[in-house]
Amino acid sequence: MLTKPILGSLLTAALLSAAGSVLAQEQTLNLYSARHYQTDEALYGNFTKATGIKINRVDADDAGILARLKAEGAASPADVILLVDAARLGKADMDGLFLPIKSAKLEAAIPAQLRAKPSAEGTTWFGFSTRARIVVYNKMRVKKSDVDTYEALADPKNKGLLCTRSGAHPYNLSLFGAVTEHLGDVKTEAWLKGLVANMARAPKGGDTDQIKGVASGECGVALTNSYYLARMMRSTDPEDKAAVEKIGVVFPNQQTWGTHVNVAGAAVAKNVKNLPNAVKFMEYLASPAAQNYFADGNNEWPVVANAKVNNPALQAMTGGSFKSETIPISAVANNQTKVQQMLDRVGYK
Ligand code: FE
Numbered sequence: 001m002l003t004k005p006i007l008g009s010l011l012t013a014a015l016l017s018a019a020g021s022v023l024a025q026e027q028t029l030n031l032y033s034a035r036h037y038q039t040d041e042a043l044y045g046n047f048t049k050a051t052g053i054k055i056n057r058v059d060a061d062d063a064g065i066l067a068r069l070k071a072e073g074a075a076s077p078a079d080v081i082l083l084v085d086a087a088r089l090g091k092a093d094m095d096g097l098f099l100p101i102k103s104a105k106l107e108a109a110i111p112a113q114l115r116a117k118p119s120a121e122g123t124t125w126f127g128f129s130t131r132a133r134i135v136v137y138n139k140m141r142v143k144k145s146d147v148d149t150y151e152a153l154a155d156p157k158n159k160g161l162l163c164t165r166s167g168a169h170p171y172n173l174s175l176f177g178a179v180t181e182h183l184g185d186v187k188t189e190a191w192l193k194g195l196v197a198n199m200a201r202a203p204k205g206g207d208t209d210q211i212k213g214v215a216s217g218e219c220g221v222a223l224t225n226s227y228y229l230a231r232m233m234r235s236t237d238p239e240d241k242a243a244v245e246k247i248g249v250v251f252p253n254q255q256t257w258g259t260h261v262n263v264a265g266a267a268v269a270k271n272v273k274n275l276p277n278a279v280k281f282m283e284y285l286a287s288p289a290a291q292n293y294f295a296d297g298n299n300e301w302p303v304v305a306n307a308k309v310n311n312p313a314l315q316a317m318t319g320g321s322f323k324s325e326t327i328p329i330s331a332v333a334n335n336q337t338k339v340q341q342m343l344d345r346v347g348y349k
Pocket of ligand 1: 084225
């Protein structure tokens with residue numbers, strides 16, 4: 001005979017399993033995101049509205065997401081991962097955290113140079129917005145024509161003027177990886193040595209700190225991602241407005257190989273639990289409406305050809321358009337180990 005507690009737990013188990021099958025019918029997507037912006041609610045809400053697929057979000061920074069994925073291993077509930085910067089996407093890819101997918105829609109919508117190199121199994125990650133790594137300079141201290149290429153930043157004429165964040169930060173690893181593609185290893189290492197020799201101060205802080213350093217005059221010239229400057233240009237804070245007045249902006253290498261452009265991107269998780277929903281979501285991110293939310297949320301540019309940009313700061317910064325590099329961003333991402341070794345050799349902290 002069954003005793004009451006056992007009968008009770010059997011009933012509970014039966015109820016739970018019934019609940020489980022109901023839950024299984026509810027379409028969900030588990031998103032691990034390193035991007036969190038005001039436009040996200042609309043971005044994700046429209047996907048749920050169109051597909052009925054509910055999005056469960058885990059928000060963390062890039063390093064936190066990668067650590068979590070590694071700790072969770074095969075049990076990870078993550079379906080799609082959003083990361084910023086090609087170096088980080090490339091690192092996660094090398095660590096085996098992504099599942100290659102084949103999607104005719106994504107291949108048609110995303111330019112080939114803005115995604116991972118495809119293998120026979122498919123493509124692991126796709127860029128969904130772009131940002132430029134640009135030069136800002138103090139208009140009182142520096143002439144624009146002296147800092148209008150990345151190469152010029154290492155020229156002895158700019159000694160004591162340069163500020164950057166850490167050389168090992170992904171944004172710099174990607175820029176230096178791109179320069180390696182353009183100039184080759186030997187010239188790139190000599191260039192990095194020149195950057196170190198031109199520093200106004202030891203590398204520290206984030207990109208916004210470099211912009212402020214240029215505005216205050218502590219730095220003559222600095223590198224920043226375009227969206228940090230756009231954010232400051234759109235700010236209503238009087239201090240930001242005053243800072244913006246003091247600086248000039250250059251999209252470097254317009255006469256040669258173009259300005260270095262990086263991506264924010266997404267990938268399907270290696271241990272994906274809802275594969276069809278994950279692919280659907282990736283394809284949704286490439287739709288023109290989603291592209292606008294995705295890019296606008298962080299003052300970036302959409303990657304899809306027919307998506308419109310309506311951002312006054314980006315317009316003011318570029319005068320409408322600029323020449324960007326055309327090398328594959330996957331090659332840039334794959335140079336990061338080599339770049340780190342060069343940084344160690346030249347003493348770029
Ligand atoms: Fe950033």
